[in-house]
Amino acid sequence: MRAFTKRSVVLSIIILFSVVTYGQYFRVSYSVDSLKKVLLAVESKSAPTQKKEILTLNTLIATAFNKDAQFDSSLSLLRKILPELQAQNMLNEIAEAHFHIGWALQKRELYFEAVKSFEEAIVAAQKAKNDSLLAISHHWAGISYSDQKVYPKSLWHYKKELEICKKAKLKFQHADCLNSIGLHYFGFEKIDSAFYFFDVCRKISEKNQFDILLPISYKNVGKCYWALGNEQKGTDFIYRSIELFLNHKNPRIRYLSMYSYIELARYYANKKNYNLSNQNALKGLKINALANFTDLQQDFSFLLYKNHKATKQTLEALQYLEIYQKASEKINQNYLAQQHAALDERVQNEQQKNQIYVLNQEKIAKQRERNWLIGGLTVAGMFLFVIGKLYQTNRKQKKVIQKANEQLEEKVKLRTAELQRALDEIKQAMLKGQKLERTRVAAELHDNLGSLLSAISISMEVVEIGELSLHEQQIFAGIQQQINAAYHHVRLLAHNLQPAELEREGLKKALEIFAAKINQSKYFHLTLDTTALVPLSKDLEFTLYSICLELINNTLKHAQATQVRIAFDQQTAHRWQMIVADNGKGMMPNTKEGFGIQNIRNRLEQIGATLHIIQEKGLTFLIDFKTDE
Numbered sequence: 331m332r333a334f335t336k337r338s339v340v341l342s343i344i345i346l347f348s349v350v351t352y353g354q355y356f357r358v359s360y361s362v363d364s365l366k367k368v369l370l371a372v373e374s375k376s377a378p379t380q381k382k383e384i385l386t387l388n389t390l391i392a393t394a395f396n397k398d399a400q401f402d403s404s405l406s407l408l409r410k411i412l413p414e415l416q417a418q419n420m421l422n423e424i425a426e427a428h429f430h431i432g433w434a435l436q437k438r439e440l441y442f443e444a445v446k447s448f449e450e451a452i453v454a455a456q457k458a459k460n461d462s463l464l465a466i467s468h469h470w471a472g473i474s475y476s477d478q479k480v481y482p483k484s485l486w487h488y489k490k491e492l493e494i495c496k497k498a499k500l501k502f503q504h505a506d507c508l509n510s511i512g513l514h515y516f517g518f519e520k521i522d523s524a525f526y527f528f529d530v531c532r533k534i535s536e537k538n539q540f541d542i543l544l545p546i547s548y549k550n551v552g553k554c555y556w557a558l559g560n561e562q563k564g565t566d567f568i569y570r571s572i573e574l575f576l577n578h579k580n581p582r583i584r585y586l587s588m589y590s591y592i593e594l595a596r597y598y599a600n601k602k603n604y605n606l607s608n609q610n611a612l613k614g615l616k617i618n619a620l621a622n623f624t625d626l627q628q629d630f631s632f633l634l635y636k637n638h639k640a641t642k643q644t645l646e647a648l649q650y651l652e653i654y655q656k657a658s659e660k661i662n663q664n665y666l667a668q669q670h671a672a673l674d675e676r677v678q679n680e681q682q683k684n685q686i687y688v689l690n691q692e693k694i695a696k697q698r699e700r701n702w703l704i705g706g707l708t709v710a711g712m713f714l715f716v717i718g719k720l721y722q723t724n725r726k727q728k729k730v731i732q733k734a735n736e737q738l739e740e741k742v743k744l745r746t747a748e749l750q751r752a753l754d755e756i757k758q759a760m761l762k763g764q765k766l767e768r769t770r771v772a773a774e775l776h777d778n779l780g781s782l783l784s785a786i787s788i789s790m791e792v793v794e795i796g797e798l799s800l801h802e803q804q805i806f807a808g809i810q811q812q813i814n815a816a817y818h819h820v821r822l823l824a825h826n827l828q829p830a831e832l833e834r835e836g837l838k839k840a841l842e843i844f845a846a847k848i849n850q851s852k853y854f855h856l857t858l859d860t861t862a863l864v865p866l867s868k869d870l871e872f873t874l875y876s877i878c879l880e881l882i883n884n885t886l887k888h889a890q891a892t893q894v895r896i897a898f899d900q901q902t903a904h905r906w907q908m909i910v911a912d913n914g915k916g917m918m919p920n921t922k923e924g925f926g927i928q929n930i931r932n933r934l935e936q937i938g939a940t941l942h943i944i945q946e947k948g949l950t951f952l953i954d955f956k957t958d959e
Contacts, residue, residue, distance in 0.1 A: 389415075389423050393430055401434040408434075425454035425463050432470060441477040448474060461498035465491045469507060476514075485514055505534040505543050512550055525554035542583055545574035549590045556597060568594055585621040588614045592626065595633055604637040611637070624664065628657035684738040691734060695727040786813055829875065837871040838863050841878065841896065854886065859897035866957060873937050874908060874955070877930055881910045881951055884926060889914025891948060904957050911950040 391407060408427045415423045432447030448471035455464035472487035488511045495504035512527035532547035534540070552567030568590050575587035591614030598607035615630045631653040638647035699720060706716035790810055795803055832840040838860045848856040866874075878896060885891050891914030899907045923931075931941050939955035 386420075386423060389426055389430075393426070401437050404430060404434045421454060421458035422460055422463070425451050425458050425460060425467070428454055429463065429467055429470070432467075432474070436470065436474055436477075439477075441474045445471055445474045445478070461494055462500055462503065465494040465498070465500055465503045465507070468494065469503070469510065472510065481514070481518075485511070488514065501534065501538050502540055502543070505531045505538075505540055505547075508534070509543060509546060509550065516550070516553070519557075521554055521557045525551070525558065528554055541574070541578060542580075545571040545578070545583075545586070545590075548574065549593065553593060565594075565597070568597075581620070585617060585623070588617050588621065588623065588626050591617070592629055592633070595630070599633060599637055602640075604641050607637050608634060624657050624660050628654055628661060631657060681742060684742065687738065688731065688735060691727075691731050695724070695731070698727070699724060832871060832875050836865050837875055838865075840871075840875055844879070844882075845896075848882070853892065855893050856882070857893065857895040859895070861898075862900045863898040870937055870955065870957070873933055873939075874953070877933065877953065878908075878910065880926060880930060885912045885914060885949075889916075889949065891915075901954075906955055906957065908953040908955070909950065910953070911948065913948040916945045916949050 389408075389411065393404075408431050412424070412427050412431075415427055428447050428451035432444045432451060435441075435444035435447060448467050451467040452464060452471065455461075455467055468487045468491035472484040472491070475481070475484035475487065488507055491507045492504070492511070494500070495507055508527045508531035512524045512531065514524075515521075515527065516524035528547055528550040531543060532551055535544040535547050548567045548571035552564045552571065555561075555564030555567060572587050572590045572594075575584055575590065578584050591610045595607045595611040595614065598604070598610065611630045611634050614626065615634075618626050618630065631650045635647050635650040635654055638644075638650060702716055702720040702723070706713050706720070709716070790806070790813070793806065795806060798806060829840060831843050835843075841858055841860060845856045845858045848854065865871075882894060885894055889912050891912035894910065894912045897909045899909065901907055927941075927943075934941055934953065934955070937955060939953055942952040942954070944950040944952065
């Protein structure tokens with residue numbers, strides 16, 4: 331279950347708001363394409379005096395790349411032009427280049443490297459005497475230190491930014507800095523200090539009509555009033571923040587209203603006013619349908635699940651629990667993808683460094699070779715000596731390069747293996763988390779919902795049926811049957827989430843028990859061939875067992891089949907194939923795969939397996955998987 335912390339919420343608000351206000355400091359009104367056209371026009375003139383104009387245009391293009399979230403392109407361009415900017419002593423552009431490198435690294439979650447770039451931007455901005463850039467560089471250095479949980483340094487940078495803003499009369503940045511300091515103190519539950527900074531930010535924003543900062547400050551002041559016990563004032567400020575957010579012309583600012591809605595929803599939930607809590611949560615979810623913030627979808631759905639569970643609305647609670655689980659899974663997948671991309675980038679960087687090293691070595695070797703040749707032509711008497719010396723040096727150099735290449739290749743192999751191990755550890759952590767979540771949900775279904783249905787069934791047995799009319803008896807019998815069916819389905823669902831026989835006996839025995847239950851029917855027969863099957867890992871066995879149950883269930887519901895066959899075939903020492911085949915009606919031509927089949931493919935992908943479907947005399951599902959070597 332997800333743990334909500336005030337510090338994590340504060341940090342996410344700081345980063346999101348800072349992204350929205352990025353354009354307040356760096357106004358690039360032209361697109362990347364239009365700036366490139368201007369650059370081509372300037373470069374075509376090939377005038378030496380236009381060197382600085384070309385560098386300035388490249389800096390603007392890198393800024394535009396950042397605004398379009400093309401961080402790799404921005405980093406590549408900025409690192410390329412930075413030495414040229416330094417050679418031309420273009421102080422403002424040097425400071426901006428360092429800042430935008432830090433911004434791109436920050437967005438790639440490389441916080442340690444980002445801090446270095448922001449601190450270099452601070453030094454360059456001081457030399458350029460650019461107070462605005464100096465202030466925002468301190469601001470983002472503070473955010474990067476917060477990301478690394480180095481809060482004292484984070485606060486130090488915010489306070490330095492505050493001094494600069496006061497001195498240079500940078501009103502918007504001044505108010506923005508006050509808000510960040512307030513969030514810092516609020517995260518440590520220093521409410522009086524937080525309220526002071528939020529309230530000053532509010533007053534400055536009202537006076538200067540900062541339409542971005544004003545609703546933010548209202549929301550934060552409202553939260554402080556709640557924390558200080560003034561519930562009415564706090565609620566009034568939160569509602570005023572929502573009104574300002576929703577009336578803003580920028581849709582990205584309107585999306586920030588979701589943070590006010592989630593605060594209201596949690597506030598009313600704590601007061602056990604679940605109706606108002608649900609209303610605000612649903613409003614936030616409606617806005618999130620446009621914004622598509624997965625973390626907020628997770629927050630809203632989890633809160634709605636707890637509210638409906640508290641009011642014993644079990645069906646609705648389960649629906650929101652399912653939405654919460656899907657959002658959690660998406661967040662985990664995104665995190666895994668980000669980690670994988672970061673690992674890939676590190677591998678590529680290592681390879682590029684290796685290539686540069688080899689090229690430099692080759693360049694050095696060629697230069698030496700040229701020098702020897704020139705010396706040989708100049709000094710004719712030393713010709714044979716020079717040739718012999720050159721040949722000897724060349725051979726030694728090639729051996730050095732060859733040895734360096736071998737060492738670099740070995741380093742790349744070791745690094746690749748290390749990255750693969752890290753990726754495997756991440757996957758194992760995800761599988762472990764899924765298993766814990768299945769166990770929790772199974773226990774919830776069995777202990778709570780199952781007990782409730784059992785209690786209802788027992789209570790109904792007390793009713794004197796003889797005192798009822800014939801029609802009432804029929805209705806009563808139908809209700810009993812439905813309750814028993816619901817109880818059976820809940821137990822079956824809890825069992826499938828965590829099958830006991832699979833945990834105790836393994837996949838082979840669990841399938842045999844399942845087949846024996848299925849074959850009690852007169853209309854359906856399951857043939858099982860597990861002769862070749864050997865014990866597998868717990869995660870692999872659970873995935874294969876769950877998929878077997880899903881496919882058999884689909885066959886019973888839709889295929890109109892009378893026979894199903896499950897078999898295992900060992901292809902090689904570590905490669906296997908599971909076959910599930912029926913004699914049903916198959917699928918209609920050109921029919922898109924449903925959610926069930928797509929879900930099976932996703933689960934198989936997590937264990938490195940694949941699914942192939944063959945339509946011939948029914949449906950045949952071929953699942954190829956491999957075991958650990």
